[in-house]
Amino acid sequence: MDYNFREIEAKWQKEWRERDIYRVEVDPSRPKFYVLDMFPYPSGAGLHVGHPLGYIASDIYSRYKRLCGYNVLHPMGYDAFGLPAEQYAIQTGQHPAVTTEKNIARYREQLDKIGFCYDWNREVRTCDPEYYKWTQWAFLKMFAHYYDRKEQKAMPIESLVSHFEAHGTDGVDAACSSEMTFTAEQWAAMNEEQKEQTLQNYRLAFRADTMVNWCPKLGTVLANDEVKDGLSVRGGYPVEQRKMKQWSLRVTAYAQRMLDGLESLEWSESLKEIQRNWIGRSEGAQVFFDAQMADGTLRKLEIFTTRPDTIFGVTFMVVAPEHEWLDDMTTPEQKAAVEEYIAQTKKRSERERISDTKRVSGVFTGAYAVNPFTGKQIPIYASDYVLAGYGTGAIMAVPAHDSRDYAFARHFGLEIIPVVEGGDLSVASYDAKEGAMINSDFLNGTDVKEAIYKMFEEVERRGLGKRLVNYRLRDAIFSRQRYWGEPFPIRYEGNIARPADMSELPITLPAIENFGPTEQGEPPLARVEGWEFELSTMPGFAGSSAYFLRYMDPHNSEALVSKDANEYWRNVDLYIGGIEHATGHLMYSRFWNMFLYDLGYVCESEPFKKLVNQGMIQGRSNFVYRVVGTNKFVSYNLREQYQTQKIHVDVNIVKNDVLDLEAFRNWMPEFQSAEFILEDGQYICGWEIEKMSKSMFNVVNPDYIVEQYGADTLRMYEMFLGPLEQAKPWDTNGIDGVHKFLRRFWRLFHDRNGEWAVTDEKATEKELKSLHKTIKKIREDIENFSFNTSVAAFMICVNELGECHKREIIEPLAVLLAPFAPHITEQLWSMLGHEDTIFNAAYPVCNEQYLVESSFEYPVMINGKLRHKQVYPLNATPAELQADIVTKPEVQRWLEGATPKKIIVVPGKIINIVK
């Protein structure tokens, strides 16, 4: 019998499904292991060969852990809410639920062909009301909690209310949108709406006027991680800043814990760094400057600085154009200029603002503040180089030691006073944090680092402000003016948001037919008659923020996850997915999980212990060269002789860069009559690495590979392509090598005529050595996620074994290969007479005894160059080798009678003689 992969794979996939062998249950008698893939968004395009890369890796690891005796949770589901389905719906009128359902079916079909060991009984879909019930539930919990900084955890909002009733804000240290102070009496005097407004300042899910990223084209608000370079990540449409009343999540409350938590995680350093940058912690001081308003009153203008040491060098101040007090401080003479400037900045899109950061712009407000240390009057400017969203939206400007302030001062002719020695202020500011202080009174002579510290104390002593930590991280905007998302379980009474009762959940998304915004610009839900809830829906990241918890107990209607299930599965031991979620999903789900941890619903504060980012698979495009003005195509190496035009050609009609001429003629009508100029009777195509995309005809469908070579070949080849974490182009050339390996593996069990040939003959020492070396190598490789080298190790082993049909050798080898190529190994396993599935077999353990060598062929280096090889027993001492090696005639020839200066022996490795 030949290796008929089509038959084998169909047979075992059916068998596994019918026997439900991948179903897992809580089993306290066995250790658990949780392997998770980032669940896909089921797009209309289906999977290409790049998508399953991470799934294959996690599948191999899951199967490996299973064989090692772990109870492995390896689930899969769909991130089914989202913009593309809705955009598609607007274009075609098809309901997103319908297209999503269709896409999911297609995804499932494609996934099944690759032979994954998912427990599909645990499938979740974020658009399923039974699922999003728990998304809404968590939202209500966040609404009902605030973050207590003293306790360092989320606490019920009721306890804050009772505190307000007894003491007002006195003694409150809580995460909030803006600092508030009021007494118990003032609290008691507030009406219900005012009280609720006040509480929104503290709730972890809150509604407030916020500067948001508004995307007019998509008709919705976007979170910071959904915007890149001033354009929406989905669609690439321009985004502008707007103030809108929006639901937000107070993720900033967890900034420090999310930062600290990174330390304990086994994530790549680069990913941790991305999150650290995104959180953007900076230590500095809050300082108040006396500023005179236009009406003559004095106000304390608050700024944040990381360089309090330079306060003596502050010669002006700048506020953001959106600063709250800008209007109050602008003098009548400057009013027109300031208003014009504000209008101007508003007109500039976010993208323009980002793209010309070099251009200096700004306007004098007419107001002055007082430098608290020099006592000098300093002008206050407004400029868009100060961001409303960071710090307090106002800065103290030190032109001598900040390049932006320097450019601004130069442009407006403002005073530049050096306070740190070093640099040349006639050309640039001196920004480095080193040097001695000058022009700074009591700080003169001290080093910058010490001066910063001294200034913190001085600022606090004089009551000018205090030390403060600032974060770049922003609260997450949580509403989207769209249809295809989770409805908010919130009603309104006038302006007061009223949470739905938990018993009302899920608040199901009503069916509608028109998915665009209403004529009044309201979200689509406004079209629903009798809809009493919030009109916005939740963003894409809502549904993916706790799905890993739901997999633990997916059918529980009483809780997101039962205590038992959570305490058994705990958190994800291995998470595989793309780096693109670094600042989105991976931040939000950590926040979400920490919140649930605070409330005692989950037992681990970090959701993903180890995380591996698989690299993106790029496309490898092929090209043909058309002679300009003709329908003649010239082969790659002859193209220089003609004037040609490079045209993308479908990679599926090219094999090893050789074009299938017939297929090409049939590919498109315009090529029907194509003629070819061949080299050696073939048409050779050119190639380039590009993104895998339909328009470049370089998309390779895994179905096609499975059809041609089988799932086992696809799985192994994807791993063989290169290191998992590295980006790499897909290249179908080369897949033959892996396919050939599987056929040779098959032939270990069959003779040349295809007859079953397994024998019970005793294995030789050499064969045992080869087997156990391979077991050791592959187990280490799997643990290190070095799947490409494991595939190579299998190939070496098969090469070494030749035509060995001994059961003693090849049966353990089949178990070893099972995680990589589950179908072929399952087939062979059953042919070996085993009733049970191979995945219940015990994993082969290498026997060290067979790995021990008794002697070693030492490379003998003379002055670092290989000159001779000499076999010595491994237990010989270095001294013995040193004495003996110089007596060898080959060595003496190289020594030319000289006495060696030094002989270095590294046992089992090398002998090096220094002449």
Added chain:
RNA sequence: GCGGAUAUGGUGUAAUUGGUAGCCACGUCAGACUUAGGAUCUGAUGCCGAGAGGCGUGGGGGUUCGAGUCCCUUUAUCCGCACCA
């Protein structure tokens, strides 16, 4: 601008972590079997050189008996953040 990563044959890559660079494949070449080959098998294949030998891990320098690996420097490519005070 700041931060991170990468650089090895014609191609994808490997290197016991400082010890014979190029394992394993693809491709190419030669051979065997075949009516045939996009099947199978065998062998060769870093570069220069007839050979002895020499040269070789982006470039330059250093440490070392010995460097792809460690240090300094430089270039290129990719990624993240970016007027963050």
